[in-house]
Amino acid sequence: MAINHPSFGTLADDRILIFDTTLRDGEQSPGFSMNLEEKLRMAEALSELGIDVMEAGFPIASPGDFESVQSIARKFAKDGPVVCGLARTSPADILSAAEAIAPAARKRIHTFVSTSPLHMRVKLRMEPDAVLALVTASVTLARNHTDDVEWSAEDGSRTEDEFLCRCVEAAIKAGATTINIPDTVGYAVPEDLFRIFDMLRRRVPGADGVIFSTHNHNDLGLAVANTLAAIRAGARQVECTVNGIGERAGNASLEEVAMAIRTRADVIGQKTGIVCENILRTSKLLVGITGFDVQPNKAIVGRNAFAHESGIHQDGMLKDAGTYEIMTPESVGWAKTSLVMGKHSGRAAFRDKLKTLGYQIGDNALNDAFRRFKDLADRKKIVYDEDISALVDDEVLRGHDRIKLVDLSVSTGMTTQPTATVVLEVDGQPRHGVGRGDGAVDATFVALREAFPHEVELKLYAVQAVTDGTDAQARVTVRLAEAGKTVDGQGADTDTIIASARAYVHALNKLLLKRDRTAPPEMARSA
């Protein structure tokens, strides 16, 4: 049945209201406090995200909280989401909330009290009848200040059915327009949520004229599942936070709830007003403000949420993204799917990556490059595009080399003279060389000269890290000069000495090519 609500008018049967409490319950996460300017920026982003109600804070909690709620209310003085302030049952709380939200075009007071036996006995130290009286008094007072009043049964999921029904009935009679049943301690399972909402909607007089709301904490990792169960039982408002932040293990995450509703509309049959394309940037804004990143595997907004590393998945993705993606990354604000290159990647993804990096290489070169890529991926946690470019440049450049570096070992230390042993293949024949030097690189170059005797001048030796981190590849440039001809050789590897040897051998090959072009054939092929 369509509900007529003071802030939303007639609410369509298939519309779920998103009540965002990032600025209130979310801010209750240890270390997540935001200052006024940060809250205003978040408020702007949340409004652009299309939330329906913004719980802007708990005005009685501190002068700072009061000021932020009031400033947010001023920001939405003409239009925007419903601005909500939280209040306990005491008149001081309710009056403070009323004053703070007053400037907003649409405003809500959210008043709550615990209804579970444990909370009433030990926390409030009150008899149930006294709590019931507070429900009526607090909602009545709140209604004197705004038509839009939400009442919450704190620890509602651990409240006895009979008493919960009496409290909800009292709140409705006193004028509450939204009834929220929180799973305050994240104890419930989806079956509990379905049962509670179904029970309340069937048993409480006046239940069909109000919006039921669900507010779930994630202590058992069930906040989103519980939220969906409540929707199935008729809840029309969902309380959630960006990135799922909130008290202890957090609240139901806004992005997960919104995308579950959208992606599984076939089962859930509802929709929200969330502008899903804005999800990622809102999440990133919160991360920037609080300094707390989301875990990489976080659904929707984690950096791996649309990243594929394993070869079989990457192959499927290249054939049809539907094979491994249930929603598009673009639909929540990501630029595109990322095929992450790592040790689980296969040839299909590697070929595709080369294509996007602008390489066109034949099958043999591709196979050689792929072998080196797998070897690199075994040694390096993340293989970046720059690593692949360095590796392919290295491989392509070596395609027709007469001299190939087959093996290199170096021993060095503070009290031993560095010694290098190299194995080369020159025109298909193995050559060995051993060299000692001032350092490991020097010894390597001496060993190379022994394996392939030549007279050249070393003009430049430069090392550069391809990416960050101690496992980054080094890109080495070696400049050699011979008889007025100068060549640059490049080599890349996670080991600087190997990269240096590769660069030297590359430069030597270039010199041989130059000799080939200028000398008669019989001379050119001699070392």
Ligand SMILES: CC(=O)SCCNC(=O)CCNC(=O)[C@H](O)C(C)(C)COP(=O)(O)OP(=O)(O)OC[C@H]1O[C@@H](n2cnc3c(N)ncnc32)[C@H](O)[C@@H]1OP(=O)(O)O
């Ligand atoms: C489930 C939730 O998320 S509820 C919201 C939780 N958020 C916060 O608590 C953040 C902001 N809180 C605060 O800044 C402070 O706790 C304040 C300003 C609200 C209160 O501070 P204080 O007056 O020093 O009280 P204190 O925090 O020590 O204890 C809370 C009091 O509120 C009472 N209380 C708790 N809930 C309610 C309620 N819904 N209605 C009336 N009283 C309540 C407690 O019984 C306790 O009263 P007591 O001091 O008589 O035992």
Ligand SMILES: CC(C)C(=O)C(=O)O
């Ligand atoms: C104040 C209420 C709604 C709350 O945050 C909870 O019970 O978790």
Ligand SMILES: [Mg+2]
């Ligand atoms: Mg909460």
